[in-house]
Amino acid sequence: MGRLIFTLSVLFLVRLLPARPIDSKAAEDLPALQEIIVQIQANRSLSPAQIADLTTKLQADEPVIVALAAWALSHANAPRDQTVQQLEKIEPSTYGVSAAFVKIARVLLTEKNPARLAARLKELSTNENPYLQVETAKELIKTDSGAAKAILEKVASDSANPARNEARRALKTIDPARQVPPPDPIEDDAYEALLTFLEASSSLITHALLGEMPQGSLPPLFRPATARLRFTWALAPEASSEPIEIRWIAGDVAGVEKNHLIASSKSEPDKREGEFSLTKPTAGFPPGQYRVEIWQVGKMIYSEKFEIKSE
Amino acid sequence: MLALAAITAGAALCQAQDDEYLPDLGERTKDGFIVRCYWVGNFDLKERERGQGVIGVFGQALSPLNYDKHTTATFILTEEVDNNGKMRINVRVARWSSNVSNCHYWSRAGQHPSAGPGGTGSGNIAPKDINVKASEGSGTVSIDVTIDTTGDDYQFDVRYAPLEIKGLKVQVSNEQKTERWTPGVLGIVDSDEPVKPGKKTVIRQELGDPKTNFYSKWVVTRVCDTANLHLVTPHGDPRTAPVDSGRGQNEYTFSSATPGVLTINFEASVKPSSSGILQHIKDRVSFSVEGIGGSKVQWDAANPNGRSSVRGGELVAKATFTNLPAKIDDFGKKKVQLLVDGNPIEKTNIEVFFPRDAQNHPGGQANSPNWFYYYLQTVAKLGPKPNIKYPATGTPQAGHTSHFDPGPDEICIDDGSIRGYTPPYGAYGRLYGIDNFAWCVTHEMQHYKDWVDFWDVDNHRTAKWIAAKGKRGPNDELDGDRIPNRVEDVNLNGVYDRGDLYDWTKYRTPSTGLPANIVNDFEDWDCKRHKTMKGDHARDWADPGMQHKTLDKWDD
Numbered sequence: 001m002g003r004l005i006f007t008l009s010v011l012f013l014v015r016l017l018p019a020r021p022i023d024s025k026a027a028e029d030l031p032a033l034q035e036i037i038v039q040i041q042a043n044r045s046l047s048p049a050q051i052a053d054l055t056t057k058l059q060a061d062e063p064v065i066v067a068l069a070a071w072a073l074s075h076a077n078a079p080r081d082q083t084v085q086q087l088e089k090i091e092p093s094t095y096g097v098s099a100a101f102v103k104i105a106r107v108l109l110t111e112k113n114p115a116r117l118a119a120r121l122k123e124l125s126t127n128e129n130p131y132l133q134v135e136t137a138k139e140l141i142k143t144d145s146g147a148a149k150a151i152l153e154k155v156a157s158d159s160a161n162p163a164r165n166e167a168r169r170a171l172k173t174i175d176p177a178r179q180v181p182p183p184d185p186i187e188d189d190a191y192e193a194l195l196t197f198l199e200a201s202s203s204l205i206t207h208a209l210l211g212e213m214p215q216g217s218l219p220p221l222f223r224p225a226t227a228r229l230r231f232t233w234a235l236a237p238e239a240s241s242e243p244i245e246i247r248w249i250a251g252d253v254a255g256v257e258k259n260h261l262i263a264s265s266k267s268e269p270d271k272r273e274g275e276f277s278l279t280k281p282t283a284g285f286p287p288g289q290y291r292v293e294i295w296q297v298g299k300m301i302y303s304e305k306f307e308i309k310s311e
Numbered sequence: 312m313l314a315l316a317a318i319t320a321g322a323a324l325c326q327a328q329d330d331e332y333l334p335d336l337g338e339r340t341k342d343g344f345i346v347r348c349y350w351v352g353n354f355d356l357k358e359r360e361r362g363q364g365v366i367g368v369f370g371q372a373l374s375p376l377n378y379d380k381h382t383t384a385t386f387i388l389t390e391e392v393d394n395n396g397k398m399r400i401n402v403r404v405a406r407w408s409s410n411v412s413n414c415h416y417w418s419r420a421g422q423h424p425s426a427g428p429g430g431t432g433s434g435n436i437a438p439k440d441i442n443v444k445a446s447e448g449s450g451t452v453s454i455d456v457t458i459d460t461t462g463d464d465y466q467f468d469v470r471y472a473p474l475e476i477k478g479l480k481v482q483v484s485n486e487q488k489t490e491r492w493t494p495g496v497l498g499i500v501d502s503d504e505p506v507k508p509g510k511k512t513v514i515r516q517e518l519g520d521p522k523t524n525f526y527s528k529w530v531v532t533r534v535c536d537t538a539n540l541h542l543v544t545p546h547g548d549p550r551t552a553p554v555d556s557g558r559g560q561n562e563y564t565f566s567s568a569t570p571g572v573l574t575i576n577f578e579a580s581v582k583p584s585s586s587g588i589l590q591h592i593k594d595r596v597s598f599s600v601e602g603i604g605g606s607k608v609q610w611d612a613a614n615p616n617g618r619s620s621v622r623g624g625e626l627v628a629k630a631t632f633t634n635l636p637a638k639i640d641d642f643g644k645k646k647v648q649l650l651v652d653g654n655p656i657e658k659t660n661i662e663v664f665f666p667r668d669a670q671n672h673p674g675g676q677a678n679s680p681n682w683f684y685y686y687l688q689t690v691a692k693l694g695p696k697p698n699i700k701y702p703a704t705g706t707p708q709a710g711h712t713s714h715f716d717p718g719p720d721e722i723c724i725d726d727g728s729i730r731g732y733t734p735p736y737g738a739y740g741r742l743y744g745i746d747n748f749a750w751c752v753t754h755e756m757q758h759y760k761d762w763v764d765f766w767d768v769d770n771h772r773t774a775k776w777i778a779a780k781g782k783r784g785p786n787d788e789l790d791g792d793r794i795p796n797r798v799e800d801v802n803l804n805g806v807y808d809r810g811d812l813y814d815w816t817k818y819r820t821p822s823t824g825l826p827a828n829i830v831n832d833f834e835d836w837d838c839k840r841h842k843t844m845k846g847d848h849a850r851d852w853a854d855p856g857m858q859h860k861t862l863d864k865w866d867d
Binding site for chain 1: 702703704705707708709710711712713714715716717718719721723725726727730731732733734735737741754755758773776777793819821825826827828829830833834838
């Protein structure tokens with residue numbers, strides 16, 4: 001449920017928020033992280049390698065990476081005790097936005113009783129960390145919306161609080177009719193960067209990857225004889241209506257260089273839903289690992305791996 | 312350097328001449344004395360006797376004997392000290408030599424008839440005939456040498472022909488006579504001759520004039536062993552061989568307590584290091600250290616004004632500085648000296664640091680870490696009055712993350728600004744410590760300055776920008792990227808073309824190689840203007856920091 005609330009809240013992000021440039025080196029990790037977040041949001045389990053990678057990322061210097069890794073670990077199938085131990089270990093070196101997400105992750109992983117969870121979240125919301133205040137309030141919306149609203153209103157009205165924009169957006173999720181001020185320009189805040197990034201992961205409200213076979217359209221796993229691969233999509237209501245682009249990529253296929261771009265195509269301007277497809281070569285799809293990437297305004301907003309397996 | 316023997320003033324003297332064996336400086340004699348100094352004296356006397364003939368009382372022409380006399384003397388003394396600080400002077404060599412030549416007469420008529428060969432003598436000066444007293448005051452030395460060469464042992468034969476009278480004439484006798492002459496070696500007395508540490512002392516004394524008939528000169532040189540009092544702590548070059556604790560320490564960091572305290576334990580080695588010698592010299596040996604800005608220095612009660620005290624076989628002192636200085640440039644290199652009688656005999660440098668992550672700096676924002684307070688002094692300010700804050704009021708976990716917020720018109724700089732960060736377009740790759748700090752602060756200040764320049768943020772916060780956003784006038788801001796239309800569309804032709812800064816219609820103008828972590832044109836422009844920004848390592852006095860331990864390494 002926590003995951004759902006988080007997803008809903010980020011849907012209302014406004015894309016105009018600039019953010020501090022994320023560490024250039026850390027930015028290289030973002031596509032893989034984004035893939036993981038999409039996987040979690042689609043209720044798919046993470047592999048042990050992905051969990052190990054996320055655990056390593058808790059040690060990163062970039063607070064956005066640490067925060068995203070903490071969020072992902074606390075919302076996925078990571079081993080609880082081990083993950084909590086890692087979070088406890090790195091917590092003293094965290095600050096600002098990374099501290100907020102690490103603290104919340106610890107509570108989410110250690111407390112399953114809804115009442116006790118709510119109590120602990122309320123306790124966290126009294127912390128001076130402004131991001132923690134807003135993120136705990138967002139988590140509380142489902143169990144104690146009154147308390148959540150009170151926290152968010154306080155932050156939203158504080159013109160010096162760097163989390164005020166997100167507090168206003170979260171208030172709007174509680175009460176869609178509510179009028180909130182437009183976002184204030186806050187330059188270089190890691191929280192804004194984090195939320196912008198998560199927003200991208202949530203731009204597609206629906207999507208499906210299917211393979212056309214004589215017996216009908218089937219989900220992965222696909223066979224070489226699959227006549228056509230189809231990717232259907234629809235943008236979330238608040239997402240940008242800039243065209244989206246699909247990239248069909250042969251990740252690891254014999255006889256082809258790794259990560260070879262097979263084909264790409266763009267949606268028509270202002271179109272908010274549609275379908276992309278990739279037709280079978282004459283000899284059939286070579287068996288191997290593939291993926292689709294969906295891009296919008298220079299940013300990957302979705303990625304999905306799939307396999308073509310020999311008959 | 313200090314000669315131990317020389318500073319044990321008033322010690323007993325003795326004189327001896329022991330077969331001219333000359334020990335090395337620092338060598339121990341059979342009876343347990345250490346040779347600390349050499350005294351070498353050279354005497355030179357020139358007499359020229361000249362007299363022309365005159366009419367005697369009976370009308371005879373008379374003339375005195377004319378001759379040249381050249382006398383030299385040499386002594387070599389050792390100044391020695393035993394384990395109890397008792398000093399003595401030992402005469403190792405003492406010799407004399409004299410020569411009388413050019414014997415002649417000078418007649419009234421101006422003739423110079425020869426008067427014979429003269430004579431030569433030489434030999435040792437017996438210990439009983441040379442008496443030496445030496446003492447040292449505060450930075451001075453005195454010597455009193457008396458030499459008696461009037462005794463029979465020093466007489467030598469001088470042969471010459473006397474004048475004889477024949478009738479009314481005076482003539483040079485055909486028969487030479489022999490007389491016993493003495494060399495005429497003089498003594499030397501000199502008081503309070505300045506002693507320069509580490510240098511030889513030369514005493515020069517003259518009588519008469521080289522242009523006249525009498526001229527004598529003493530040149531006495533005192534050379535001392537200079538290797539017996541040395542700084543042990545602090546010691547060495549903190550840049551090439553940093554030592555952070557214990558013996559030989561040369562890097563010092565204030566404590567993290569409030570107020571911060573920095574302790575320097577001075578140590579000097581003394582050889583020989585017997586208790587007697589140490590007690591003799593301790594009051595004349597002191598340590599000094601250069602001040603550290605407004606930090607107050609306090610010497611231990613046993614070490615007033617840095618005067619040494621004895622601990623084991625060493626001379627020691629302890630100085631404590633309390634309160635960190637207000638300016639970062641007051642940390643760093645400080646001169647330390649070892650002094651004898653107030654004169655420096657050895658110098659070294661130490662380096663003084665602040666504890667980077669503690670919060671005990673004077674003034675500034677309460678509870679902000681020292682790196683924030685001091686590093687901020689090293690970065691050139693941009694804009695009229697940037698309001699830069701450390702965003703955590705309690706722990707870093709409670710704080711904000713770095714940003715510039717034109718609403719409250721403030722820049723926040725978080726703990727990440729001294730960790731690793733690779734900026735977009737950065738010329739130096741990954742930045743750490745003060746390098747990253749300088750980049751982050753400059754980057755945020757550039758945002759502030761741009762806001763000031765474009766939207767008058769000091770007076771209007773975000774109001775002007777909000778009013779301009781989405782509009783197409785030159786001073787408006789169509790694409791919401793914070794840069795006014797006229798600044799992006801330089802030629803104001805409404806098209807993104809050659810010479811334009813950015814596409815005035817696009818929040819993030821696409822371009823080849825545009826880093827994925829650049830979110831809009833405002834960020835891109837800021838980053839591009841500070842590609843080569845990094846910190847001033849020469850002003851990084853944080854522990855850990857670029858000058859602590861390993862040079863240019865941020866985290867040790």
